[in-house]
Amino acid sequence: MLKHGDTCPVCGQGPVEEKVVNEPFKYKGREYVIPDYHIFACGVCKEELVSHESLKTSEKTLTDFRRKIDGLLTSDEIKAIRKRLGKTQKKLAEMLDVGEKTFARYENGQVTQSKIMDLFLRGLEVYPDLLDSIKFGKQAGNDYEYETVDAQFMPAIKRSNDEIQYQIEKDEQADSVHKDDACAAIAA
Numbered sequence: 001m002l003k004h005g006d007t008c009p010v011c012g013q014g015p016v017e018e019k020v021v022n023e024p025f026k027y028k029g030r031e032y033v034i035p036d037y038h039i040f041a042c043g044v045c046k047e048e049l050v051s052h053e054s055l056k057t058s059e060k061t062l063t064d065f066r067r068k069i070d071g072l073l074t075s076d077e078i079k080a081i082r083k084r085l086g087k088t089q090k091k092l093a094e095m096l097d098v099g100e101k102t103f104a105r106y107e108n109g110q111v112t113q114s115k116i117m118d119l120f121l122r123g124l125e126v127y128p129d130l131l132d133s134i135k136f137g138k139q140a141g142n143d144y145e146y147e148t149v150d151a152q153f154m155p156a157i158k159r160s161n162d163e164i165q166y167q168i169e170k171d172e173q174a175d176s177v178h179k180d181d182a183c184a185a186i187a188a
């Protein structure tokens with residue numbers, strides 16, 4: 001790892017000087033300043049290098065800065081949802097069908113979740129049973145399960161059809177009543 005006084009790895013000549021700066025980061029017109037950002041500046045080629053340590057410690061902060069602008073859950077919010085669901089990273093990753101490492105990276109800010117994943121995590125917070133529904137859907141790959149789905153949903157569909165049919169009949173009756181009324185009015 002690079003340290004103060006080391007030979008510049010870019011030009012191989014000047015010694016690098018470690019500096020602690022306030023580093024501004026821009027995203028979609030907004031700015032976030034990271035304090036105590038360690039850089040190494042070469043006095044010969046003027047190249048400025050960032051320490052691994054600075055990159056690592058600022059990664060989560062910067063990811064969360066971008067997430068907030070994009071309206072996405074932050075690392076801590078994702079972790080809080082998982083804790084409230086009472087799941088380990090491994091278990092929740094398995095249920096969401098993402099790699100365990102990927103889910104861990106959502107929480108440490110190395111990877112930003114997709115908009116869909118974000119919406120789903122928010123949904124889970126409100127409806128923890130969503131996971132069971134998904135499991136049910138995944139198992140519905142055989143005829144027996146499809147029959148179960150039909151048996152569950154058909155009465156509701158049939159009922160709504162009946163309601164539609166009833167409404168049509170009622171409308172037709174209403175029309176004929178108006179016509180009769182009209183005829184009666186003419187006859188009178």
Ligand SMILES: [Zn+2]
Nearest residue numbers: 008011042045
């Ligand atoms: Zn240099």
